[in-house]
Amino acid sequence: MRRQKQRGVTLMIGTMSMIFLIPLIGLGIDVGFLFAVKSKLQAAVDGGALAAARALSIGATTASQQASAQAHASNWFSANFPSGYFGTHTTAMATNNPNCSGTVVACVYNDPGNANLQHVAFTATTQVDTFFMKWFGYNYTVVGASSDATRRDVVAMMVLDRSGSMNQSSACPNLISAAKIFTGQFAAGRDYIGAVSFSDGTFLHSAPTTNFQTVLGYSNDAGTASGQLDTIQCNGGTGTPEAIAIAYDQLAKTNLPGALNMIMFETDGLPNTMVFNWWDSANNVAGLANTSGCKDANAKTIAGGGFNSIGALPNWTNGHTMSSTAYNNVPKGIVASMYSYDPWQGFGFYLAFNPWQAGVNTANNSIYLGASSPGCQWQGGSLTTNITDLAWTPLQDVYGNQMNPATNPFQGSVTTVNGAGSTKYLSLAGSTQTQWTNYHKGVLNATDNAAYQVRTNNNLPAYVFGIGLGGNCTPSCTAANRTGDPPDYILMQRMANDPNADLYNTPPNYSSCSSEPTCVTYGGQPQGTFIFSYNKQQLVQAFLSISSQVLRLSH
């Protein structure tokens, strides 16, 4: 009897448990869907915020840049979160942020602790229908996601090679177009861009300015305008170390450590020119050979007792005032730039030029200083001489770029000659070939060192991005088609501190830094990018690739 009464109890309990089990299962299913939607919504909002931060570069005014950011947030969000995704509805991009009045698609605001940092706050919500919970009156649930992306302002100095080889390969117009497209990628009124161009001297087109599109010129989807960049004419040598220093001097003067500071360096050849002060102020001696006919301010040669004090020095050049405290001012005196042949030309030098150019047309390039260095046997007429007037050359140029740095010299140590005390100079002894080889090593080392100093400055470490233009005869140059030596790709990778610099190296023209024993990069320093431009037509692609990299880094 008792067993008969118990029969069916399990069914009854099981049925009653359904009252609890089904809602629990339903809750599990519904919550699972909610999390799936939430996850997708979050990814969509993240993508929208990052695209919006990048879009702060688009527009000529701050207002248009903010509008651009909002439009991009919306466009990217809808690409990531299609209408009706998972049955969602009433999706809204509605950001309420105390830094913006009212509800906006995305809120753009300045970081309270860094004037050079902008935030983009982006929030979206959507309604997710429930499957089971609607039985209990919950027809839908609102799911929301927020994201905050940042964009640092960019302070960039373009360092553009306008040497003679750029002219001979007819790459000058391509360089100008590419540089203007580069400036067109950044935020006018917000980012700071300036430019120097260099041959055997340097011309400062503009310090970094937020008005760069007007000053330098630009090209982008909104239009194009002419500026300083359009005035560039190509002619002369390749004074890379000086150009890097003059450019960084402007970054240091602008002094915005909260921004992304960078040098955008383009060249089609090897560095071959540096600026020296041949007066050793520590030991009060001039670097002139005893056979030199150069005369000092008292018309005395060095063998005749001249050049024996700073007061007796002639003024080959009148010095140069630097803009920042990162460099010492260059004094007047026996200061000039010294050009050496490119390897394909053979061995020789060309002295002496004014390093500070008043303009960029050919009349301002290669200003020979024969007239201001009376008696010196500077070879002004041809490229076929050795150095007869100099006894030595300082181991650093007037900007402090080291030809024989203590650690990791790119070309190894140069041959030095002892001066008074512990002083050493770059040796110019031996045959023309020996002189040239030693000097050429030193120039390459100094160029590498110039970039090293930019990256390691304690107050304002900056990125170095590089573009090497391969030239028309790359990869195989013949005497007939040669217009110069191509850039040293190992040097360029070292300067950019880029271990993987082979983005456009097709067909392979050089090895990546990581596989070259002489290519040293440093993990703790800003890592830029080196781009190989196979020919002048690819310069635009190379410049755009760099701007794309910079805009990645800036947020």
Place this chain on the structure above:
Amino acid sequence: MLAFFLVPTFLWMFINSMNMIRMIEATEVTRDIGNQYIHGVDYTTYEAQAVAQKLAGGFGLQIGSSYAGNNPYNDGNSGTGSNAWIVVAEIMFVGNQSCAALPMGTTCTNQNKYVFLQWADFGNKSLQINGVQVASALGTPNLTLCTGNTQYPSCDINSNGMTLQYLVDANAQATNAASFFQTQLSDGQVAYVAETFFASPDLNFSSYPAGGIHSINFF
């Protein structure tokens, strides 16, 4: 009798929940890979792909033996049982100004089109979900890798996945990219994309998401 009802219910719930969890994970993996990509991680290197493999732990992403240097097509890992295929790409809209960079007289084949600036994929390109071979939602580019001294037009992309002539190379077109954007991108504007495919052969009897997961994220 109760078991007839409860067992299928719990089974259905378990499978659906597992697939839902996988879907959430897939979305997050896609987002993380894309976030790394936009910040400069080079997914043509084995090291970066190994990081993605760890991110996608549990999805069966296999990337084969390690290699040195760069390879944009480490996607033949079907023999290793890889259940995943990953694509990262940078696309750009080519407008009039971009075409102006070409030498006079050169036809700008890709004018007013979206193109791949970079393409890299890894894992198992032969992956099938519900019996259908996976394909990128951006369109399937026919980008031949340049090796040795070959160059465009014999090939299209280098070992870094960069398209060498994106203005004139019709193979570089991202044919379906336009369908994702409500507003056409402006000239020269880029978007970064991460796309993942994860097959679920062991959970292939649920109503949704059946057989596998596809996730795509634009940055």
